[in-house]
Amino acid sequence: MSNKRATQETTRDDDRTAWIALARCRDMAPRIFFPSDGPGVEVARRYCAECLVKTDCLEYALENQIHHGVWGGTSERERRRITKRRRDKRLAENPGGPR
Numbered sequence: 001m002s003n004k005r006a007t008q009e010t011t012r013d014d015d016r017t018a019w020i021a022l023a024r025c026r027d028m029a030p031r032i033f034f035p036s037d038g039p040g041v042e043v044a045r046r047y048c049a050e051c052l053v054k055t056d057c058l059e060y061a062l063e064n065q066i067h068h069g070v071w072g073g074t075s076e077r078e079r080r081r082i083t084k085r086r087r088d089k090r091l092a093e094n095p096g097g098p099r
Contacts, residue, residue, distance in 0.1 A: 019056035024048070034069040041075050048073035062086075 020026060024047055025033060033044045048054050048070065058072020062083060067076055074082070 016060065019053040019060070022053045023057060024051040024053075033071075041070055044070035045073050058082075 028047065032040075032047065035041050035044060048057070051057070051073075054072045056072075058074055058079075060066075061071030061074075061079060067079070069076070071079065
């Protein structure tokens, strides 16, 4: 890979993750956001509720198909539902298009 291409890819990655610097959770213990039970999910959601970059965080998890933990205030199950709704909407809008 050329240095120019590597720099472009790094810049693109930096643009996609710049929101992390503003995330409320950035200095918190990761275990809070990777709970093993429902009450733990609710604790994580409370932190996410007032985060300025909650939407960016959720979109990052959806785009990267992150299946574990609480991202953007959503549980794993909620992200699966969002993904399915978006896929169903795309199919309804373009029945012959890619899935």
